[in-house]
Amino acid sequence: MADLLGDVPTLSSNGPAYVDPDGYKIVSIRLRQAEFACFSQQARSLGLTHNLALRIAARRISGFLEIDAETRRLLRQVSSNIGEIALNISRLRRLAEQADSIDIERLEEQRKGFGREFAVLDDRLQTLLNISQRRIDGRMMLQDAADS
Structure with a gap:
């Protein structure tokens, strides 16, 4: 997989490192109570966890492939x-x-x-x-x- 993506250099305390294409970054968001309630209801109605619903949204915005x-x-x-x-x-x-x-x-x-x-x-x-x-x-x- 790394060969397909190419080596992506990053900084680390031990010198140059490489991004693990299978690694994760944590992104947190702040929602108002009403926003969260509506979001949570929508996710639940589709059988999705909050994490999966947000991940789908982020992946679609980034152009990643989601197949219904x-x-x-x-x-x-x-x-x-x-x-x-x-x-x-x-x-x-x-x-x-x-x-x-x-x-x-x-x-x-x-x-x-x-x-x-x-x-x-x-x-x-x-x-x-x-x-x-x-x-x-x-x-x-x-x-x-x-x-x-």
């Missing part, structure tokens, strides 16, 4: 569909080799299905993996809050 349950379900379904199509194409190939002919209509149907599923996957992945856009979105959330 519906997106996770969609990606699993698309992955399953692509796997099934790949198996069908393999079966068609084996049948074509055995019969020394090919069912062009079935092959075309599978090819189109693969294209549709791959387009859905590509669209969702592009949205999820666009780090720059996520960071801009997070910054805009902060800017909107600062302007209010």
Whole structure:
């Protein structure tokens, strides 16, 4: 993991050290009683701890990837569909080799299905993996809050 992130120098009493990418920093916030009550109620209603709710907010502002349950379900379904199509194409190939002919209509149907599923996957992945856009979105959330 450190190789992917590069070495990040920091200062320490023993000379140069490196940031542990799996390490944590503690951030504390002050909320008014009414703010805390509303925040706590929202977090509880979603089954989240205070820590997790704040961590999700901070990660989204920073542009880190958070995947909701519906997106996770969609990606699993698309992955399953692509796997099934790949198996069908393999079966068609084996049948074509055995019969020394090919069912062009079935092959075309599978090819189109693969294209549709791959387009859905590509669209969702592009949205999820666009780090720059996520960071801009997070910054805009902060800017909107600062302007209010």
